[in-house]
Amino acid sequence: MFEALTQNFSKIFERLRSRGRLTEENIKEGLREVKIALLQADVSLPVINEFIKRVTERAVGQDVVKSISPGQQIVKIVHDEMIRLMSPADPKIPFADGEPTVIMMAGLQGTGKTTTCGKLGLNLRSKGRKPLLVAADVKRPAAVEQLKVIGRQLDIPVYAEDGKRVVKICKRAVEHAKKEHFDTVILDTAGRLQIDEEMMDELRKVAAKVKPQQIYLVVDAMIGQDAVNSAREFNEQLELDGIILTKMDGDARGGAALSVRAVTGKPIKFVGVGEKMDRLEEFHPDRVAGRILGMGDTVTLVEKAQKEMTADDAQKLQKKLMKGKFDLEDFLEQMQRMKKMGSLGDLLKMIPGLGSKFEIGEEEEREMVKIEAIIKSMTGEERHRPEVIDLSRKRRIARGSATTTANVNSLLKQFKQMRKMIKQMKSKGFFGKMKGMKGMAMPPGFG
Ligand SMILES: Nc1nc2c(ncn2[C@@H]2O[C@H](COP(=O)(O)OP(=O)(O)OP(=O)(O)O)[C@@H](O)[C@H]2O)c(=O)[nH]1
Ligand SMILES: [Mg+2]
Structure with missing residues (x-):
């Protein structure tokens, strides 16, 4: 999500950062x-205008802090x-005491209500709750069946x-x-193509008679501006407690996430990031902002890295990188560290400005x-000086690792590219900038 936006921001901020001094003109x-x-x-226009206004006010009125560049200051603002x-x-759900907590999903047709009921049920069960799914969409017979299928798949009972x-x-x-x-009841209601009186009336009745503790509006992030408009209408008709944004994994441009809170005044509770049942995440504005701006989730990364790597190790590594002495042995060591820290893909996404360029999935x-x-399968010499690896060595290595010479070739090629990249980063002063982050482990591919 947010790839395009992140890319744009990266470019803008790169330009701003490269200026030694910021004038009102280039701000x-x-x-x-x-x-x-x-x-x-x-993102909707009124929201943008207000946003720009606030940033301008703060940027212009601000004293220049010596230790950071004015460009960095703007990024921060x-x-x-x-x-x-x-x-x-606030992704927390306030649960009722001594009686089942009722959560009602509402939203336009096809936004992901039924799917989200399953996802939320699974999520809450993993936190020790005992959920019951309720087929409250009786408009389509298939809707009941769909919820039942999800219930069976997750082993969560469905009331129909x-x-x-x-x-x-x-x-x-x-x-x-x-x-x-059951301590949690999740109501899957019917959707409509357009907001109509009949649907709203039905939802209002359920809200009044069943008194759900929480009413969540499920909004499809893919439909951009329309998502925001429908959220506004729902918000006027129902006492919403929060919003769940779905399909944030698609080519959603993400504007809905930025506007919907401002337009409705209601918090985004969760985001759906895939069709599978475990693809529901809590919404954390700070993390999302970090990702959008390509500043990465630096704090999380540094914390994770610190657990696995002492400052000493990091310094040693950095020295090697600066001297261009990074070899396959170091590469292997880094890779093993990274594995301990979690999925490589997740970690790469957290690297400022770089993550979005490298898509790493299960296959990778x-x-x-x-x-x-x-x-x-390589000897020490081969690890230090990969250039000595000729065809017969490649064959031996391939045999030893149960791979093919093509695999070995591709690794060597990647490593060569990586060295080239490290050189480029060095010449751009990338490592100098990283000095402030002690204990920061570089993932493979970056050192
Ligand atoms: N990629 C992706 N697809 C999603 C997500 N959430 C839901 N979907 C898909 O969106 C489609 C519609 O989802 P449903 O859960 O049936 O939507 P609904 O709101 O219950 O639809 P109606 O009951 O017809 O109003 C399905 O194909 C889901 O797999 C998500 O977070 N990401
Ligand atoms: Mg449905």
């Missing part, structure tokens, strides 16, 4: 570009304002009735939950297992 120019980037990401725009988000009276079904579902000791993770085997 203005930079912010004009910020505005265009936000428009392209489908934009970052802070972006967090403010999406805050507070044949009748058409939604309020009655929901009420009886809550009674059933009490009797069977498997690839890493291969790489490890290949390096382990």
Whole structure:
């Protein structure tokens, strides 16, 4: 998510950072570009205008802090304002005491309500709750079946009735939950293509009679501006407690995430990031802002890295990198560290300005297992000086690692590219900038 926006921001900030001093003129120019980037990401205009206004006020009125460049200062202001725009988000669900907590999903057709009921059920069960899913969408017979399939898949019970009276079904579902000791009841309601009176009326009735503790609006992030408009309408008709943004994994431009809180005043609770049942995440504005701006989730990364790597190790590594002495042995060592720290893909995404350029999925993770085997089949000399590896050595290494010479070739090629990249980064002063981050481990590919 947010790839395009992140790329735009990276470019804008690179330009701003490279200026030694910022004048009002180039602040203005930079912010004009910020505005265009936000428009392209489908953020609504009034939200953007307010945003730019606040950033300008803060940027112009601010004293120049000596230790950081004015460009960095602007990045920080934009970052802070972006967090403010999406805050507070509070992913916690206030559970009722001594009776089942009822959560109602509402939203337009096809936004992901039914899927999200399953996802949320799974999420809450992993936190020790005992959820019951309720088929309160009686408009389409297939809708009940869809929820049942999800329930079976997750092993979460589904309450369904044949009748058409939604309020009655929901009420009886809550009674059933009490009797069977379910502590969380999730209502899957019907969607419509457009917001119509009948649907709103039905939702209002359920809200009034069943009194859900939480009403969440499920919003499809892919439909951009329309998502924000429908959220506004729902918000006027129902007492919403929060918003769940779905399909943030697609080519969603992300604008909905930035506007929806400002427009409704309601917090984003969760985001759906895939069709699978475990693809639901809590929404944290600070992390999202960090990702959008390409500043990465530096704090998390540094914390994780510190657990695995002492400052001494980091310094040794950095020295090697600066001297261009990084070899396959170091590469292997880094890779093993990274593995301990979690998925490589997740970590790469956190690297400021770089993550978005490297997509690492399951396949690449498997690839890493291969790489490890290949390096382990090399002699010390080969690891230090890969250029000595000729065809017969390649064959031996391939045999030893149960791979092919093509695999060995591709690793050697990658390593060569990586060395080239390190050189480039060195000449751009990248490592100098990293000095402040002691204990920061560089992932493979970056050192
Ligand atoms: N990629 C992706 N797809 C999603 C996500 N959430 C839901 N979907 C897909 O969106 C489609 C519609 O999801 P449903 O859960 O059936 O939507 P609904 O709101 O219940 O639809 P109606 O009941 O017809 O109003 C399905 O194909 C889901 O797999 C998500 O976070 N990411
Ligand atoms: Mg549905």
